[in-house]
Amino acid sequence: MHGYLPRQAQLVLSKALNRAPAALLLGPRQCGKSTLARQLLAERGDAVLLDLQDRSDRARLQEPELFFEAHRHELVCLDEIQLLPDFFSLLRAEIDRDRRPGRFLLLGSASGPLLRQSQESLAGRIAQVELTPFLLSEVAPAIRWQQLWLRGGFPESLLASADDDSIDWREDFIRTFLGRDIAALELGLPLPLMERLWRLLAHLQGQTLNASRLAGLLDLSSARLQKLLAALEHTFMLRRLPPLEANLSKRLVRSPKLYLRDSGLLHNLLGIESYDDLLAHPQAGESWEGFVIEQLIAAHPRWRPHFLRTGHGAELDLVLERGQRRRVYEIKLSKAPKLSRGFHELVEQLQPEQASLIAPVETSFEIRPGIWVQPPLEAGGSELRAAAPRG
Template identity: 45%
Template sequence: MYKRQANQIVLSALEKQAAVVLLGPRQVGKTTLALWVAEQQPSVYLDLERSSDRQIMIEPDLYLDELAGKLVILDEVQQLPGLFKSLRGQIDTRRRQGFRTGQFLLLGSASNVLLHQSAESLAGRVRYIEMPPLLLDEVGTDRLNDLWLRGGFPDSFQADNSKSSMDWRKDFLRTYLERDIPALGPRIPATTLRRFWTMLAHAQGGLLNAAALAEGLGVSGQTVGRYLDLLVDLMLVRRLQPWHENVGKRLVKSPKVFVRDSGLVHALLGLETLEDLLGHPVVGGSWEGFCLEALIAAAPAGTEPFFYRTSAGAEVDLVLRLPSGRTWAIEVKRTTTPKVSRGFHLAVADIKADQGVLVYAGEHDIPVAQGLRAMPLASILETLRGL
């Protein structure tokens, strides 16, 4: 087992809030984390995908009244959407009994569903934490290429060999398409959704072209939007929005789209080995997406990510607006040459970035120009975590 940074984040949040919602795709390690938390204090764990555990919660107040003073962990809580009103009453009752924090840990794999269900009922009583797949600083920089190739789902990353890892990811994709997504309600043919997912992988990091996707699938643009919303909600795809504050510039307004886990990109495209990946046209988009996910995960809570592009050619791969109000402009290149384009410098000036960074494949942290540093991925992750 790898020591996950989310462990301490969740423990700290439970010390300050009555309820914590831990979000993340299936198989990312949420249950493992929750069971570890359960070992640290008196707790009760229920998996709401199990009919026996759902049966217990048919009359939630009768059961939960007996557990005051214990942490109640509810896994896949989106299975019981009506539960949140009861949880609000439970939290308020326990507060009056002197139990103000660390009452509920709620795990879920559909972010918007959970946010919608809990926003009104638990307003002011809950903190939301997203658990990413394994991160570079959790597995070690010596495993960087393995993490990029296999992705961060623990079972995929820790597989005995490349074939076993690929087989796990193919099974993961099949399970989502054939079981998990239909369980959420949408009636989408698995073959159609897989083609859509694969099309996104081929265009990894490109601007969203809903019309081209719709034509390729033989569906409407509205349907493409619905498919994309679903995969974003399941935290499997990221829709990176364009920076929009330079009114006087002709900005690109379409979002960029990334399959969030690089291992899933490679599974969708049948790229089993590093040699397969390095020889494929998606290599640049895959590396950019891998670095972006790591950078966003390492940034302080409350950071807003964007990209910047104008019709005149000014471009930044990732703009991070930090909670402090500072803005970082980050360019990602899989090269050992610490050099950026003129378009990057123009973009940095446009958005008035406080710090420019080139993430490159070299080993040293070096200044490139005034306000611009070239840094290995591991170095900038460490810097972001220290902010």
Template identity: 50%
Template sequence: MFERIAQNTLTSHLSWSPAVAILGPRQVGKTTLARALLETHPGAIYLDLESPQDRARLGEGPLFLKANADRLVILDEVQNAPELFSVLRGEIDRSRRPGRFVLLGSASFELLRQSQSLAGRLSLIDMFPLLVHEVGSDLATVQELWVRGGFPPSFTAVDAQASWAWREAFMRHLLNTDLPALGLRVDAESLRRFWRMLAHVHGQLFNASAIANSLDVSAPTVTRWLDHMVGALLVRKLEPFHVNLGKRLVKAPKIYVRDSGLLHSLLGVTSVTDLQGHPMTGASWEGFVIDQIAAHLPAGASLSFYRTAVGAELDVVVESGPRKIGFEIKFSIAPKVTKGFWQSLQDVQPDKTYIVAPVQQRWPFAEGVEVISVGDIAGVLAG
């Protein structure tokens, strides 16, 4: 239905890498993307490692993989079979043929930990929920994507009520099944309370002690829970930009629920009407835009934010080689900036700065600063 950006990336990586891993949360479209390879690669094999039948078909691994050495093998939810990674390494070393394996995983920390034995043999692709660049950049579509989020079943639901119901069921499954299976053995109600608290501090500096006091647990426990949420690709931890300026810079990361639709479910926001005047509207828009920026980062680029103790702040700093790009995010069709914004530009000295707002056309704001729409992000990062 949608032409995913990851499709071209996957095709490119298969042309030179023996194994490609696609990382993304459940229901983001990884399986749909991989199954499309069955049509373009005759003889390709797809195995879901959560399926007992497919696990039995795979057997212990070596014999099956050797018997299919000339075929593309797609292994879904591969973090559930850690014993396979040493087998994959042996198969790859026997024949460095590109496009040998595609591995799908919905838990980045598990897959990356297990795949250390494949260092130098495995390329990684991050797959995001649906993006503006994939669904359309007109204001109505952007608004719908922002409210419902980018998980395809939520975005394409027949109405707002069906979208809400899908997200609620999805979160229940995550809390009751997926997160415990990944090692976060905490009762679902406590995890939901924690996730809801993260939603209410979305876009703010992470304070483990404050959340721990509210939950009556220790700060290290809260930090461990957060690490699992980050590893399960449900929460983004945005680290501060550090530069030797002799200034007092904040050291704590900022926290974002990675999908705006899930954020709105946790906040009880069911429609765009609910968002109007909601105290979290600006923070929600900020997280939505940051997801778009993260999805279009050039290879090797880093993402951070800048803030000093005296109020200089820039929402996003992208470092790509010698180039620095700044982004300020405003939910206003006539955005205004503060003195702290101008101070941050003096400190960081980005090559170009953009103010991302819900506008239809871009325009120059000041020398070196331009107002752009969320649909323009891919282009300015590519340039």
């Protein structure tokens, strides 16, 4: 429909392969990892790809040392590497025989176990790159932000020819994810309970976590709940946005905020089917907030994300930190957004290098001296674009 849409992660991945013997491309299932890898391999021309879900491809690794020897001067790409968790020790031995950059590209869908395995076995030998579903900066101007917000960034959902096809794909993804990906983590919970948890999380979008209350609703222990939330984080479905640790003369909220990371999956779980449904839904503001936060975090890969809320309700939706630098954001679903007094008070205390309000406006404008209102595309642009609003 739109042809191949370039991904921002491709340049990051190419740089990683130029400096490290192996690169691990992580991201949720169906977000485009294989497509990106095939594009990169086609441009290089000196590569071999094995899909570890394919029995014949797995058979080629029956004698891994012989396979590596035969392809030592090519980039070897192993897709769905989480299916062979014990393979990292073999990779370590092969890399130590020849530590040239760009020898292995590994693709995986579950970050927790993979990160642990790669850190333990390939420390100092592997670079990690995360691929998200499509970002607005990747699809604009071919696709409007309204469509990306409604359908989410998974390619099959976003690029579907009709809204009904997009909805059906997301429903299938939710069933497959719960029935296969979560089941593969062996958490020992029945499928209906996992589905109930996910739907509860959709209704808690943008709220601070009350672990004891949520555990009570599910009849689970708090420790069990935390394990489930960690599993959803490791599979890139959930973001727990931590509170900022700041020395302010106010009592601060200490619990993380919860966001389902893909807005399209969130909308399916909330029963939202059209853009009009979305605008009329009571959680439209929270959905918009989560959507924009994902764009901003992806645009600032070396910045640590937080939120800040005082006991009196003053809040900054997103605070990005890098060393001693800070950028703060308020997110409003309004064409005529207004800033609260609490926002100004917190900006005055934190003294960030940039303070912005992200809203569904067409062009940037200065709402107060030094504070800019920006459209969503600038929220998802590069660091330079985000740091330099246009009047």
